[in-house]
Amino acid sequence: MAIRKLHTFLQSYFTAHHCELLHNQEGVLTVQLTEEMDRALMNRPFYWHYIKKMGHPGEPKQLTLITDPEKRDGKHEWIHYGSPRLHQIVNHLREHEKYTKLFERVDSKQKTSLFPWLVTNIKISYQGKQKKDEMVSIGLQLVNGVMKLKMMDDLQTKPMQNTISDYCYTISPMIKLQSGFKRIEKVLKTYVEDQDHDWAEASLKTMEEEIDLLRHFYKTDAENDEMKKEIDDIKKRYSPYIAFEVVNGGIFYLKNEA
Incomplete structure (x- = not known):
């Protein structure tokens, strides 16, 4: 996938x-x-x-x-x-x-409404013992709140341009951008939570094993400061976490059937 x-x-x-x-x-x-x-x-x-x-x-x-x-x-x-x-x-x-605004090209002499979509390409980084990145594309229609995953697949089939086509007009968004980003963030969190997290458990297990091993090498109180420093380094290296980064995105005005 x-x-x-x-x-x-x-x-x-x-x-x-x-x-x-x-x-x-x-x-x-x-x-x-x-x-x-x-x-x-x-x-x-x-x-x-x-x-x-x-x-x-x-x-x-x-x-x-x-x-x-x-x-x-x-x-x-x-x-x-x-x-x-x-x-x-x-x-x-x-x-x-990083950000853009594009319009679907429409060849028509009839009035055509274009609806605003907030589209974001987001990199999900899984950090721990092993590192993995995943690119996710999400589109949110800012009028009715419909949300689509794999939005770039849809846009791939549509002719886009920097200016609006003749006889077209835009529909004003009902959902503010800040609210839209929060909706997308919520979907991403649910997506991540539903995945298998064995990688995080394995990372925590390795972290504890290395910390236990390290403690065997430090026997005196005089070495405690050095040991704490090395333990902190181990935790930074193995503590699992997930980070989101918006790579790029923008507002795309698309015909209603989009």
């Missing part, structure tokens, strides 16, 4: 940045980068400086990313939660496009 969500996230990311998807099958994605995305992701500043100085347009690279570990071939780049490439993409979104 997490693999498919990552693949969908990458599809949306590159499509939104006007990169052509040359190959797009489950677990493997090849994209033709634009100059802007080549500059952002491929770390070739000297190439672009030289090519522009020579007056040439330059040739952005193609990038193949493998999200399914079973399809790794040694030639192309395996991207996964925690990989440097995914961190680079997330950081790019943070720095340049």
